[in-house]
Amino acid sequence: MVLFEMRGVVVAALLLLAYPICKIIYNLYFHPLAKVPGPRIWAATRLPYIRALIQGTIVHDFEKLHQVYGPVIRIAPDEVTFAQGEAYNDIFRIRQGHRQFLKDPIWWSRQPGQPNSILSAIEPESHARIRKILAPAFTTRALKAQEPLVQKYVNLLIERMHDKAAEAKNGQNGVEFDIGPWFNFTTFDIFGELGFGESFDCLQNSRYHPWIALLFNSVKAASFISATKFFPLVTFLLMKCIPESLKKMQKDHFQQIVDKVDRRLSWELDRPDFMSHVIKADGGTKMPMGEVYATFMVMTTAGSETTATTLSGTMNHLVAQPDILAKLTEEVRSAFMSESEMNLEALQGLQYLNAVLREGLRLCPPVPWMLPRVVPPGGDTVCGTWLPGGTTVSIQAYTLNRDPSYFHSATTFTPERWLPEASTNPKSPYFRDQRSAVQPFSVGPRECIGQHLAWAELRLILARLVWAFDFEAAGEKKLKWEELRTFLLVEKKPIDVRIKRRSE
Structure with missing residues (x-):
């Protein structure tokens, strides 16, 4: 026995x-993907992918793999990623005669028992319903009505920068400080005002609101949790092991947004904001309250942190290349006699400002890799590669935007590639640049709903700063954007600059 x-x-x-x-x-x-190029160790098991995700090196690891294996690589037993511009059309747009590629539930599905949001609504019908309700709040017409509020917080940012510049002592050539948080202060305050009728008071208090601080402090943990979802048993055990104190912290974090939404719903404002498009004439809401809470929570992050990241990366490049900064400053200062003239419509026509920001979006994409979709049942073709149904697919924006086969001097910050003459003059070194491959706001039915607001903030904040102040790099402190890790969001590190009031 x-x-x-x-x-x-x-x-x-x-x-x-x-x-x-x-x-x-x-x-x-x-495996049906056995012939797709890629490292054998990544094809054999999900573990190398998980390791890169937890370490925050996944974007850079993918870039190295693309350099070795080409634009199409197998990065896990059932996942393929692309660094090709055509992939945006094949994966994200709805193609005639093809079924839609839906979001991968591992990355996008809501937590059990939690309501759907505009991001977690995987079914196209649910997403379209939520988006249809919110869309009027993000049109160019709506933005025109929202401009005074955007200007209000940019004015406050400029005031705080004047306070900073005033800290210079006699003989000092400006004041050195980390400008990165100030971009976050501004964008979060703007979204708070437009979304909830009240800001987060970051600029007023010159510090992060506790809700925002907790968000940034939990980014690494979010990557770890995402990694465990590939192993359901591990996820189950992890959920059982989460201490009550952490569960309470998560609940309190969500509750703060609930409180902001509830306060806004109890007010009657004499101006339109995002929430006004959700409220029905009888005072009710056009979608379930759970969806309102969840949607406004994710939009607060998506509508603020991404814009701040782009501004941080762009400013980091500008202070490292004084000639480009000087050219931008000259354009802005020569276009306006006073700050009061700098409205959103006027700023749209500044070619070099737009070029600088587009180059910032290319080299410092706030979403370095377009999170996965799933090939529909029956399989489909992406960039000429046939993939079986159920295959996870993604796009490596960071790699694609730096590909020398797409861009001349691909890793160099060069706004000139975005000027009109670059695409019309065959003698320009940037004539053959494939500018349409840069899609920071995505494409298709799920493209960024807030891109008009994002562009307005990018133009206004950067233009107002260079109009009012002289910037330069802070001594030998130079941040290399390429070394920042990615934990779903781009890692935050100091963007040290020296600032002084503009020299006339």
């Missing part, structure tokens, strides 16, 4: 050992 039981244990152990070995052999040689 004992011998029989021992044999049973041995057989069970052998089966446990044999399963992963057989699985690896299948993934490498018999």
